[in-house]
Amino acid sequence: MKTFRRQLAFHWYDNRKRLLFFGAIVLFLDFWLLAGYGIYEPENALPLVMNNNFAAISIFTVLIAYIAAANSFPLLMGFGYTRKQFYWSSLIYFAAFSTAISFAHTLLIALLKLLLPLLGFNLDNVVVSFGPLWYSQTAAYFLLAMMVFLLSTMMYRFGILSGAGLIVIYILSLNIYGTNNPTLIDAAAKTFVDIIPPHYAIAVSLGIALICRRLYRSADVKTS
Amino acid sequence: MALLNDDGRPIFQQIAEKIEDDIIENRLPEQSQVPSTNQFAAFYQINPATAAKGVNLLVDQGILYKKRGIGMFVAEGARNAVMEKRKQQFYEHYVITMIREAAKLGITTKQLTEMIMKGDA
């Protein structure tokens, strides 16, 4: 539908420069890592780069999800879009973003897997399976986006305290899930290893989406 | 409010009168085209609907007529019609007012007549 196309065009125009800037930084960091550390531990080179990128992309995902909830929402409401339209276009936006960015990243890793041995890196131990890597990342970023979207929406509507409360719930639920390290990066990093958690991640994302749906139904737009 | 009076008379009426003035002074000869309502609106910075009301008032009185697809034109005999109308209004607006003011100041009819003669000289 045209309204989705227009909103997505808006998000694209809004994020163009940020994406460019971010991409440049990531590539620079990767190069620095490879040049600085990769040489000494070639077997770890690729995982090192992957983890770095994963962290960077996660931060970027947090950023755009927050902007969507806290700024793009009132902005689009001011342009005559309904809450329903905003909600659905945001879901599509995050899904498209997660898919695209993880594709780009997976592509990068695959390329490095091909190129680095030519530069003398020994990467025999590293296995890169394109499909699973892409899928698990997409799920991870989408989940992250949805979580931040929910958090930002709660904070926008109900204030900072509600956000803090949500974070507490999150940490507690992680303990139930059984990770030893209650950080998002580690929890989501599991998805790289095991194919099952990505499905789980998506299921949780959809659950969060439902909560957001209720929130957006009656969200006031702040004017100051 | 470029050239209109703030005297409480409806604006559409003032527009009509401006057009009539133009007809009397031959700025708008008979059978010539009158500016469009949008042009009036832009000139006087008023709502087009108000301008249209003024123009239509004159159409109803037979002073202007509409040529479909082209615009408004001054009707044949419009000048005389307007003059007659104005003469009647002249009596009501100017003469009565003058008489009243004269009465307020204690000027007799005779003195008034002398003043008129003097002014006309």
Add this chain to the structure above:
Amino acid sequence: MFPDQGSVTADDHPVHENPDIVPHICFAKSVEYAWSEYKAQDILKFCSLLYPSWDADFAAEMLGRFSIPLKQKYKHLSRGNQSLLGIVKGLASRCPITLLDEPTLGVDAEKREAFYELLLRDYSEHSRTVILSTHLIDESADLFQYITLLQKGTVTAHRETEEFVAQARYLQGNSQHLGAYLGDARVLNSKSLGSVTRIAWLGPIDNEQYLREQGIEISPVPLQKLFVYLTRQEQKTSEVPVHENIS
């Protein structure tokens, strides 16, 4: 926005969250908090992306007339420029129903005139309904076809501008003569100086000739004064925001 009470309808269809109606309504505010971090040129790009009927040429013309600096962040723009950007959004959107909320706040007189000219010209060429709220009544009253008065959220009057103008008169003269009228509900205001009284009257005057003969001066009440009187009247619910309704 959510209605607190009552309903807002356009052509009898409920407006709130209605995807068929909402896109046709453009609401331009003089300050948009969500625009703070964006440059004016970005905001205009957003407008072109988000409004299907956006008229870029008209927008460009207005930008030229208003001299809005394009590369400055919205929050760094002067109050007037912020309002003007809102005007550009409202007028170039070409939405059938356009609401401008205090569009001239902080705008200097020259640019206000430019706005009225552009508004009028555009309205003449592309008809739509424009509803505008303003505190500058005398300046802009002639542009309006209808004026709606609101008090405390209720519409208390909705008439053609000319009706208000035609029926608002000052009657000034001998206090004794005018004293008879003072109890009337149509007297909005009265002032006395010595033995002269001036009352503001809203309503038809049938005996104008007679009054003049009695030595009572009848003069028009400027619209802005009229609305001040109406607002101050406790009994008659009257209002200050003036809405222009052109369709």
